[in-house]
Amino acid sequence: MREALRVAVLDARRQLAEGWPVVVDTTKWAWTDGAISVSGGVLVRAQARVYADAIGSTVGEAPAPTILSDLASTWTEHRWAALTPGDAIDLHRQADGDDRQTQWSPPAHVRRFAVQARRALVQIPDGTLGWVDAERLADAAPDADPWGDIARALAGTAVTADRPTGLQDAARRARARLGRPYLWGGNTEHAADCSGLVQSLVWQASGVLLPKHTGDQRRLGDRVGAGSIAPGDLVFVKGRNKGLSHVGLALPAEETTTVVHSCLTRNQVMEEPLSTFLERYRFVGARRPIAWRDA
């Protein structure tokens, strides 16, 4: 059993190699000894490590995780639903909690897996799984895969943006958001967290979708050394003190490259020179997921 679980976790981790979360039925992983407390969530890397740790110490008779869906699958057990018009929906980690992990805005189709009380477990186009207000969903029966035409960032290569002025558009959109508040899990024009801001700007300006979470964004595109960062690159850092992961988008400016980011401690979207950004934080990597045509 222990070996089977180890293999299952490694398989899941390999599926995560391209940076996209897969949907895993974590409701089967309910240890009661305090080692694991997830239920029905995305198998993000942190959770994969939790599983791996638990496998090393607490196995019991827990079943192997069942991978229900990945973004490339033709898995048919889900039902398509359409987001009803209105504000962005919040995706929560738990069916009965307020722990927002991300947002998504209509119009869009989502994959609906289950309904519990007043919430539904859905997967949104960026791959994130979470619980949403079930009243915001309408039954849908699309003729074709609603996500089939979505361009996604890939690991190990930069996806060419089909828009000739995408980078300039990203800069314009970013500067229009300066001063807007930080929102944990947010990714709208009104408020966003760091990875949500980057995801939203890149999606709007390039038409290429990034995953929501920083740890997933960190695996996409080509690696860029600290001395080779160019406008359009994603710049990953950690705090000097607390060590939390953070990400910003490098932008073209008149005399230097800048970075726009949604800053938790200053509670706002801000732009600063790349050199200043790298002085204030500790550099952990840069990636080039998009080949901008106007770079």
Place this chain on the structure above:
Amino acid sequence: MTTPCPECTTAVPIPADAIEGELLVCDHCAVELELVSRTPLRIEVFEEEEK
């Protein structure tokens, strides 16, 4: 320059311009690795700090 992945032992290439603290990904097992030291060369499995 390469060094074995601490997770799966596959050789992980270390870019010449990689700096200490930079995160790399093992192409084989996909685990994230932190370049802890260039001299001597040392990488460790990266553990994300919970927010």
